[in-house]
Amino acid sequence: MKIVIPVDNNSMDTTVCISFGRAPYFLIYETETEEKSFINNSAAASQGGAGIKAAQSIVDSGAEAIITPRCGENAAEVIKAAGIIMYRTINNSIQDNLQALKEGRLTLLDEIHAGFHQRGGNS
Amino acid sequence: MRIAVLSGKGGTGKTFISVNLAATAPASVYIDCDVEEPNGHLFYKPQNVVSERIAVKIPQVDSALCKGCRTCVNFCKFNALAYAVNKVIVFDEVCHSCGGCQLLCPQKAIAEKEKEIGRIERGLSGNVRVVTGMLNVGEASGVPVIKKLLHNSRLEKEDMIIDCPPGSACTVMESIKEADYCILVAEPTIFGVHNLNMVYELVKLFQKPFGVVLNKYLEEDNPAEVFCQKNQINILEKIPFDMELGTLNSNGQIAVRADSKYKSLFQDLWCTVRKEACDETASHT
Ligand code: SF4
Ligand code: SF4
Numbered sequence: 001m002k003i004v005i006p007v008d009n010n011s012m013d014t015t016v017c018i019s020f021g022r023a024p025y026f027l028i029y030e031t032e033t034e035e036k037s038f039i040n041n042s043a044a045a046s047q048g049g050a051g052i053k054a055a056q057s058i059v060d061s062g063a064e065a066i067i068t069p070r071c072g073e074n075a076a077e078v079i080k081a082a083g084i085i086m087y088r089t090i091n092n093s094i095q096d097n098l099q100a101l102k103e104g105r106l107t108l109l110d111e112i113h114a115g116f117h118q119r120g121g122n123s
Numbered sequence: 124m125r126i127a128v129l130s131g132k133g134g135t136g137k138t139f140i141s142v143n144l145a146a147t148a149p150a151s152v153y154i155d156c157d158v159e160e161p162n163g164h165l166f167y168k169p170q171n172v173v174s175e176r177i178a179v180k181i182p183q184v185d186s187a188l189c190k191g192c193r194t195c196v197n198f199c200k201f202n203a204l205a206y207a208v209n210k211v212i213v214f215d216e217v218c219h220s221c222g223g224c225q226l227l228c229p230q231k232a233i234a235e236k237e238k239e240i241g242r243i244e245r246g247l248s249g250n251v252r253v254v255t256g257m258l259n260v261g262e263a264s265g266v267p268v269i270k271k272l273l274h275n276s277r278l279e280k281e282d283m284i285i286d287c288p289p290g291s292a293c294t295v296m297e298s299i300k301e302a303d304y305c306i307l308v309a310e311p312t313i314f315g316v317h318n319l320n321m322v323y324e325l326v327k328l329f330q331k332p333f334g335v336v337l338n339k340y341l342e343e344d345n346p347a348e349v350f351c352q353k354n355q356i357n358i359l360e361k362i363p364f365d366m367e368l369g370t371l372n373s374n375g376q377i378a379v380r381a382d383s384k385y386k387s388l389f390q391d392l393w394c395t396v397r398k399e400a401c402d403e404t405a406s407h408t
Contacts, residue, residue, distance in 0.1 A: 048263065049202025049217045056196065056205045074214050082207035 001031045003092060003101065004063040006054075010038040015092045020071050021051035028061055029098065051075030061082065067097050071109060124400055125276060125283045127302035129325070131318020134360070135288040136338035138162045139372065141286035143379045144306075144396070147389040149283045155249050155337045156267035157288045158241060159260040166377050169246025169253040176242045177256075181237040184211040188232035190263035195233065201263075202339055216263050241268045243353040249380075254385040263356050269297045277302050291325045304335035304400035307357065309347035315320070316346045325355070332403035334359040336392070343351050343353070357399065360392045 006023030008014045017023035025038045043053035051071070055078035058066060065085040069092075075091060079086060086108040089097050100106050126144070130137040132368045138155075142163050142239040144152035155161040182195075182204075189211060196204045196211065203218035204211055215238060225233040256349035265288065277282060287298040298307055305326045309319040319335070335351050340361040351358050366375040366386075371378050 002271050043202070046202060047200075049214065052214060052217065053202040056202075056207075059205070059207045074217065077214075078205040078207055078212060080214060081205075081210065 001065060002061070002063045003029050003031065003065040003067060004061065005029070005067045005089075006041070007094065008039070010040075010048050011034060012094065014094065016067075016069060016094060016097065018069055018092075018116065020068050021054045021075055023054070026054075026058065026061075027064065031101070038105050042078070044048065052078060055079050060113065065101075067101065068109065124304065124397070125279075125302045126284060126287045126304050126306060126396060127285040127299045127331075128308060128398055129287045129299065129308045129322045130218065130289055131291065131293065131315075131321040133160070133312050134161055135289070135307045135315070135318065135373040138166075138286055139288065139368075140306065140308055140336055141284050141339070142166050142242075142377060143385065143389045144393060145284040146249070146377050146379050147386070147393045148282050148284075152251050152279055152281050152283045153253050153286065154192070154257040154276075154283060155253075155286045156265075156269050156272055156294070158256040158268045158272075159288065161286075162259055163286055163373050164244065164246070164253055164255045167246075167248035167251060168375070169244075169248045172244050172246035172394070174242050174244045174320070176237045176239050177271055178237040178326045179218075179267050180222065181215050181218050181220065181238045182213055182224050182233045183236045184213065185232045185234065187209055187252070188230045188318070189228075189229050190232075192229060194227050194229060198223055203403045212236060212281055212336045216261050218347070219264055241265070243268065243272060265294045266297050271296055273298070273301055280305070295322075295325065296344070298328060299331060302331060304396065305331045305402065306396065307333055308338050309335055309340055309350075311337065311345040311347050313346050315349045319347055319350060332400065333357075334399055337361045339364045359395050360388070360398070363389065 005027045006017040006020050007025050007027045008017045010025045022044050023041050028037045036069055040053055043050045052074045055075040059082040067087045067089055069089045087110040088109040090100050128137050128141040145151045155163040193206050196206045201217055201219050203214045231254045240262045246253050256272045258265045258268055285298055288294045308320050309315050334357040336359050337347055340363050378387045
């Protein structure tokens with residue numbers, strides 16, 4: 001299964017990024033082969049709708065699951081529409097979360113936050 | 124004459140100044156462009172209010188026609204569109220109604236539907252025609268409402284006071300575009316200077332004649348005043364800090380209508396602004 005985690009840097013000793021849409025990178029992890037790769041989150045720099053754009057690139061990556069600490073309403077809508085499962089992170093360590101996934105200890109991320117809509121564009 | 128009142132952030136006294144200035148003029152139109160939080164009407168309590176709904180056009184995709192080329196998704200710079208499992212998803216609140224996606228769709232799969240984003244209320248309060256723009260909660264941009272508010276401003280015969288949104292975002296630019304003169308409202312703090320600088324940069328960019336009103340003025344070091352002196356900015360008026368004003372404000376009263384002291388203060392400001400604005404027009408023609 002291909003899973004995605006928002007991360008702070010493009011190396012395996014980095015941490016889980018607290019933001020989903022604004023995460024600088026996404027780790028793509030293949031559970032069967034333990035293959036790892038990183039994609040640049042081009043949405044991180046966008047003015048508005050970053051969550052939607054980030055979700056789009058995850059859908060396009062062919063991921064089947066996401067492990068993230070949080071997710072905005074709009075991004076969640078795209079991810080759900082694509083049938084991708086959303087898990088909640090247990091802490092900010094990538095290894096801990098991958099281990100927890102393996103052991104089936106992750107819970108689904110069900111509470112979705114309303115997101116920080118761009119008010120006025122400059123605030 | 125169109126006068127825009129600006130401040131770098133909320134709570135500086137922008138609405139206080141606009142409301143009282145418009146109430147001082149013999150006959151005027153007060154236009155509240157602070158569409159996310161319009162407060163002027165709370166003071167004016169206008170009569171005979173007429174409401175007009177403002178709608179924008181949102182794309183509607185016909186999945187039967189869509190071939191999934193994603194031209195629309197890639198084009199939308201606001202990221203209002205996504206494509207998942209053979210379907211385009213439209214995020215209404217993020218869409219800026221630019222119409223681009225509809226234009227570019229090679230399949231002609233995109234139509235438009237109307238969506239209400241806010242309204243404009245018009246009423247009367249003594250010598251002031253009160254026009255208020257109101258944006259529905261959760262909408263991405265107040266620009267369409269402001270455009271509509273100022274659409275026919277060139278045709279107005281009376282003087283217009285435009286109460287701008289706080290800050291210097293695109294809604295503010297839209298609000299001052301048509302202004303003949305700008306009043307910047309500043310607070311006497313270091314933060315106040317930062318906020319003042321933001322709107323100062325903006326009026327310079329738009330090449331608008333302007334002056335500053337120092338609000339909540341105390342007879343002590345005033346960083347905003349120092350900033351004005353350093354940049355050779357004209358100070359139009361100093362409004363002293365006054366506890367009584369707080370009471371008037373929280374009771375929703377208009378100071379110039381309740382207190383003769385404020386009446387003469389704002390009459391002075393009105394004369395100064397008129398003179399400034401006229402001199403500017405004269406020197407530009
Ligand atoms: S541009 Fe038209 S055909 Fe292409 S994905 Fe968008 S709606 Fe579908
Ligand atoms: S109308 Fe413009 S902003 Fe709205 S979805 Fe289409 S391209 Fe994006």
